[in-house]
Amino acid sequence: MAKEVYEVTIWARGVFQDMEGRHATLLMANAADLGGKFVQAWDDYADLPDRVGVPLRKYVRLSNEEIAMRFVYVNNHPELVVIMDDTIVKGLNVLRGMPQGGSIVVNTKRSADEILAFIPNKELLANIVCVDASGIASDAAIDFMGSEGGVEVAAVGAGISAPLVGAAAKVCDMFTVENVVKVAANKDGVQKGYDAAEVKSL
Amino acid sequence: MSKYSIPKHLEVPIGACLPSPVKEQPGMITGNWRTERPVIDHEACTTCLNCFIYCPDGCWHLDEKTEQMVWNADYCKGCMICVNECPANCLSTVNELEFPDGVIRLEKPF
Amino acid sequence: MAKEVFYSGCAAAAYGAKDARVEVISSYPIRPYTGIMMELSKLVANGELDAEFVLGEGEHAQVSIAYGASSAGARAYTGSSGVGVVYAMECYSPAAGGRLPCQMAIADRALDPPGDFGSEHTDVMSARDQGWIMGWAESPQEVYDNTIMFYKIGEDRRVLLPQFCCQDGYFVSHIPGKMQLEDQKAVDEFLPPFNSPHPLNPEKPINHGPQIYADQGSAIDVQRAMAFEGLPAVIEEVVADYNKQFGRSYSPFVDEYMMDDAEIAFFLQGGHARTARFAVNNLRKQGVKAGVARLRFVRPWPTDAVAESLSKVKAVGTIETSTSYGGATRGGNLVHELMASLYNVPNKPLVTSFMAGLGGEIVTLDMFYDMAKVLSGAVKNQKVNHSYWVNFEPEVPFRPE
16 A cells, blocks of 8 residues: 655766756646645755765655655655666665665666666665666756755756656656646757656566 | 763763774774775775875775775775876776676765 | 745745845855855855855854844845854854844754754753844744744844744754745835944944943943833734735644644644644544644744633643753753743643754654643643653653653
């Protein structure tokens, strides 16, 4: 039975992917909002993203009803985990707290089996999605404006976040790829990500 | 007897004063920060110790017994300064996922 | 044109300051308020806001710069969090006593030790006695609205007092929410430029803060008491005007939720009121008549409004998000003034202080249910402890971790 609040955790690397990670949350939240969902999208407060390469987390919460527990620090039970740099799966239990039957979306040139070899608790997964988001869209410029609660300067969804969220739309029913296309700057990228995404059911 | 009681998982030493790490800090593993790692060719290495000197995290040291450079996988952040500074060109950069192990897998970032 | 946006509390404060046309901004970085200054520096740099942006060498310098600018007749804006607020403590009284209506944005943060950037109100609550106006917002929309309203209140000739515009660090300052930015012209109409009655001016020299004899001091204090005497009426006026002009429905002092027939009540300030309302919805479904009274101004403490709001309940618990070690109830700060407000009320409710939400702790729905249990038990037994540290007292029926 699905929980009331659908949780998404996005993992990215500090400095060069901080903005992209945040854009991924904004794309999901804005797309879900167009679809009439109640949304929350924010950065992890303790991760201190201004360190090159540090694994960091961004969160999205989506619900059909108003979200009661708005004030949380982390998503403890993410149904969907999005990995912006594939090497992250090796060093961290990215599926921690995932309820049975969740999904993982990975930005990688490697095959699903190669990635799964690094995830010992893969039995939690219903499916894994691999997409070469970095190949479809280039990394956008680095921008620190949003990471302490400031307003985004760069257009949301111009870089690798677009194909990555497009791919995520294949396994998440809380937002549609059509709505992601509407809210993203790189609209082709979203569609390409959706089309190129390889979903492997487990 | 206090009427207050602190649950086990929130226990903290008095005044939050903690012992300091001496050699390594196991509470701050940074090996998972890297996307690629330096790989050494021991034949070509001249043990000039440039990598030891330039590494900002102290991840190279010379093993006296084997007379070979030893790399610290737990803390290397993959900055590649050692690869850049090696005069013998014995260090190469390889993507982390080419290796099945060599990273302490953390439950949470910290 | 009013614009709907998805902004954090930090961005809301920055845009509030921008729309209030602040003239001097003095900054110094500290989490979590730092996002406000990051945003303002961007707006000043790209010409969207015509203001002097100054970097103080510390929070003490920062507040000095702000009230210095105010004494020259400028609308000044500054801010801080946590230990920074306490570092600037010396500067608060001169600003208030000199009747210099600058504004300080506070995104609260627990004080050291150790290094904790979670939300706790103690930092600026410990400046309650300095003579500033002080109030908490519960959402990014309210942060924006308060920024503009507080200037109107503080700069009113009958008031002339500086203001702390506060929000919960991280919970409100860093989690974005939907809100509306108002049209600049509409804000200009509501908030005219600052017209200081005694600005520093070389053509008309004036002395700020001269040395006095000790027996003259009490008269000056009475003058400040007079400002606070007339202040609640000004607040009511300004809030009513703002509501009318911008379509809001803020009550000036106490934001009530389901208080009409409540038997037990949660009394608190800041963001956790939102969670409290959801908890009350669920409690009502179980037949518990609970309500929430959210305080919007802690200075001036709205004694009459608080008494009126809570006089009919049978038990009220404050959710203290600030500490006052060794205080009379061994609880927090709100409870003492709440008790004072209710002292003369016949059949006054039982009052207790729940220590929850400290150091950045999330106040969960479960915690509210447990607190409701304590309050209901208090009504039944007609007695209650002075204070409870929620989740840290095994004798009390709080859920174990």
